[in-house]
């Protein structure tokens with residue numbers, strides 16, 4: 001058989017054909033009005049997806065670069081912050097902060113557990129010197145979506161800023177930056193933005209920018225003031241990733257044509273489809289509050305979790321994701337974000353059923369697919 005490659009991971013994600021083709025053009029110089037027009041249109045598109053009136057800066061880096069910029073541009077060494085460690089990526093906020101000498105109070109949750117705005121309010125009361133709360137919108141390592149709206153309400157009543165890692169969530173699940181009073185959002189190009197890896201995005205509220213003005217943390221390449229000054233002149237401080245920005249403009253055209261509400265609804269349908277199939281097969285979700293970006297599924301007793309991922313990837317070329325350390329082998333993750341359609345989910349589920357059958361799990365083959373088809377049929381328009 002032709003071994004076709006199916007990218008079903010929560011980043012990188014598939015790229016639309018017309019976006020792939022958009023990069024197959026001669027490189028234009030970045031200090032030209034032609035490129036400035038493309039850059040500014042891309043920024044406008046990003047503002048639409050972030051649902052903000054504020055500037056969105058484009059960095060040539062993966063998402064983590066924007067996370068680092070958020071830390072080094074708002075804080076001073078010794079500042080006190082709270083981070084939400086509810087998985088691999090929330091944990092990263094703590095790592096970055098500590099690398100820069102920030103005093104971190106880390107809230108460590110079991111993977112997949114919720115964290116309420118009331119709990120956050122208690123934390124802030126107990127730690128009144130907190131300058132920032134670092135959260136995640138969609139914790140990609142567990143498939144959990146957090147209550148950013150609630151955190152925004154709580155933090156708006158304090159001097160602390162709300163910093164959100166929206167790298168996999170923005171563009172797939174609601175998080176209107178201005179309405180929800182988010183002070184900083186970071187995002188990455190290879191998740192729901194439908195282009196290859198290589199760009200990161202970041203936006204600041206006026207409250208956050210106030211801290212930028214006062215920050216004494218060392219920085220050079222990732223200096224938000226330089227990005228702001230350059231954007232005012234319709235350009236970037238350093239050579240931008242010209243081809244990726246051209247691709248992003250193309251994918252943003254696709255996103256705008258569909259509309260954000262429809263895009264969120266699309267992800268909701270794919271999430272419901274995946275969850276229905278998983279339950280029909282007799283499996284359990286990891287997350288207590290599962291989002292519509294990626295579904296984390298517990299490995300059933302008696303089955304080798306590493307083998308599930310190895311078989312799906314190696315034999316069927318269905319590139320779902322395993323669980324990350326320290327939970328390797330305990331669950332696996334089926335992504336449904338970005339440029340994925342209903343039949344991409346069916347592909348993942350069919351490969352999963354064939355794999356589970358092969359590994360001796362006792363279930364009725366086809367039951368998951370049937371449940372998935374029902375949800376897709378009900379919602380297809």
Ligand SMILES: *Cc1c(COP(=O)(O)O)cnc(C)c1O
Nearest residue numbers: 011062063064089140167168188
């Ligand atoms: C993918 C991801 C990251 C890491 O982004 P990189 O682009 O690999 O640096 C961080 N946070 C979340 C929530 C992610 O999904």
